[in-house]
């Protein structure tokens with residue numbers, strides 16, 4: 516979250532002065548970044564966000580509430596979205612800005628190494644230079660950050676699926692039932708084969724989206740395709756892998772598969788749920804963005 520959507524908006528859209536202030540310390544790991552878009556009434560429909568930023572002299576005054584914000588309790592600053600007169604706008608808000616506080620810290624099923632919390636803004640005052648780019652362009656910036664974030668998240672899903680498959684392969688070779696290794700039961704060997712096929716296919720789709728982003732192309736459909744495919748197929752693979760572990764798979768901390776299973780589940784929900792990715796893909800298709808060939 517820090518190196519992905521926490522940084523990418525600053526790299527792409529911030530002024531030189533903002534980049535100089537934030538990026539070296541972020542790259543060094545001294546300042547942790549966070550991306551604050553979601554609100555209680557604006558999750559999948561992020562464009563419905565209600566947080567307001569009003570210009571008052573040489574400051575903006577921000578009021579609203581963000582929810583489910585990764586890194587919030589540890590963040591040095593937030594790449595934060597709020598509504599101004601001209602539409603959705605983006606600000607870099609330092610965590611020590613007057614009027615900013617951290618609310619509830621959520622107890623999550625997985626990802627227990629990172630913290631997810633509410634960010635409350637009550638007459639939070641930031642200098643006018645905290646605005647990123649142009650007022651009213653914030654939602655375009657958010658979409659670009661998310662397109663890149665989706666591709667890196669899809670890559671993480673491929674990594675999780677690969678590891679789960681390797682763990683299942685090793686366990687399947689060692690554990691014996693009915694006089695033979697698990698992996699020699701044909702139904703389980705087919706399951707392992709399907710894990711391999713799904714993981715390889717997802718990997719290629721992710722590379723393709725990453726390559727397009729590297730060329731400076733928007734890759735809207737491609738990043739949603741990568742995220743949808745990698746998250747859904749990794750979930751199937753990790754769940755199948757846990758099944759191969761039988762009871763051992765469900766015992767916490769005994770085998771790593773249980774943690775991968777808990778950590779991966781949210782990939783189908785955040786950074787645009789699987790349903791939202793399909794909405795994006797269908798929208799792009801209707802606009803004529805249809806894959807015909809790789810040429």
Ligand SMILES: Cc1cc2nc3c(=O)[nH]c(=O)nc-3n(C[C@H](O)[C@H](O)[C@H](O)COP(=O)(O)OP(=O)(O)OC[C@H]3O[C@@H](n4cnc5c(N)ncnc54)[C@H](O)[C@@H]3O)c2cc1C
Nearest residue numbers: 550551552553558559583584585784785786787788790791
């Ligand atoms: C662990 C974690 C970390 C997070 N980190 C961040 C972060 O750092 N920054 C940030 O801004 N946000 C973050 N989020 C928020 C996350 O992006 C949202 O939870 C996600 O976008 C879904 O929004 P929602 O929870 O409000 O679900 P809702 O929008 O209420 O949706 C509920 C369900 O309905 C489905 N749905 C909604 N609309 C439709 C539709 N039109 N058609 C079909 N299905 C639909 C959704 O796919 C979902 O399955 C995080 C969430 C979690 C759980």
